Amino acid sequence: MGSRLDTWWKRSRFPASAAAPLGWGYEYWVLDHKTYEGWHQLENRITSLGRKWTKSYLAYNLASHLLEDVIVAAGGVESAFARLTAAQQKLSIYAEEHGMRAEQDIPLGLGHQAATEAWFAFADLLSWSRAVLERLERPARDRKAFPSQGLVPAIKPKRLRMRCERILDGLRMGPVGESRSLANFMLHTALVRHPFSGVDVGLAGEVSLPIPDTARKPVAHWYLLTWDEERDGFAFAGELWKSLADAVDDLLSAFEKAVPKRLRKGNSSEATA
Numbered sequence: 001m002g003s004r005l006d007t008w009w010k011r012s013r014f015p016a017s018a019a020a021p022l023g024w025g026y027e028y029w030v031l032d033h034k035t036y037e038g039w040h041q042l043e044n045r046i047t048s049l050g051r052k053w054t055k056s057y058l059a060y061n062l063a064s065h066l067l068e069d070v071i072v073a074a075g076g077v078e079s080a081f082a083r084l085t086a087a088q089q090k091l092s093i094y095a096e097e098h099g100m101r102a103e104q105d106i107p108l109g110l111g112h113q114a115a116t117e118a119w120f121a122f123a124d125l126l127s128w129s130r131a132v133l134e135r136l137e138r139p140a141r142d143r144k145a146f147p148s149q150g151l152v153p154a155i156k157p158k159r160l161r162m163r164c165e166r167i168l169d170g171l172r173m174g175p176v177g178e179s180r181s182l183a184n185f186m187l188h189t190a191l192v193r194h195p196f197s198g199v200d201v202g203l204a205g206e207v208s209l210p211i212p213d214t215a216r217k218p219v220a221h222w223y224l225l226t227w228d229e230e231r232d233g234f235a236f237a238g239e240l241w242k243s244l245a246d247a248v249d250d251l252l253s254a255f256e257k258a259v260p261k262r263l264r265k266g267n268s269s270e271a272t273a
Contacts, residue, residue: 004245005075011252012071018259019267022252023067026060027260030156033059037146066151067255070135074248076128081241084121088234090114091199091207100201107200110207118209119195122233126183129176129240136168160258167250175240176247181215185225192225209233 012022023029033039033055039062046053091114094100102108137153140146147153152168155161171177186192192212200208211233212225219225261267 004078004248005071008071008074008248008252012067012255015256015259017256017265018263019265020263022255022259023064025260025263026056028156028160028255028258029060029063030154031056031059033062035059035147036062036154037140037142037149038062063154066135066154067251070132070151070251071248073128073131073135074244076131077125077241077244080121080125080128081237084118084125084234084237087114087118087121088207088209091118092205095201095205095207099205101205102201102203105203107202107208109198110201111196111198115198116195118199118233119191119193119197122209122211122237123186123191125237125240126179127187129244130180130183130187132244133168133171133176133180136164136171157258160254163254163257164251167247167254171244171247174243175236176244178214179236179240181218182212185215185219189220190222192222207234211236 015022043058091112094112100108135150137148137150140149152164155164200210211231212227213229
């Protein structure tokens, strides 16, 4: 797996300034168990095992994994981006070896197994980026019974929550948020291009992955996509990955600053969850 995920995981599990993993401790989380979807099912499960539980214990178990879930989803983006980049490199080498060039400003089409790999990797990248957003915050399935779900709504300390809200707002305003409609289209309808449609080769032999214009609203059919902006999926993926990676770094920094006093290194003698 990519090095950024490794770094994030170690940073969250073994923080330099804390005696416990980030998110470990009741102080981080809203402890009203009935704000979390699945509380009743978990209550029944714990009871069936003959274990004792408190409302705070139940809420903690519903919330304490949420930071990890975001990190894992970001690792999915990294994995997809690595596969997309590898496919791009294969295609660039092939185009160079065969002297492929566009003619009269008309891109040359290149069909290749690596192009198929690129299309699926691009779809995976957008799917995982959408997962990051939804694991940060999403509407409840039953909006009348529950508030918004995800990491951000579950955070108790006001300052930490405000910092995470700003990070989430930044993602929504950037490439991750812009790709949401396209991600939904590919998850529920089809790839934006057939996986055997290949890639384009430009005048200098550079390869590009043609993707449609930014969708401002949900799209239900291929014919409703527009292609006026001549966007390159390889370039867009790089922008999205950088934006998301920076956001995860900022998210971990926010949690590091919010470590409860009793869990800071040098003050861990009484540390309990």
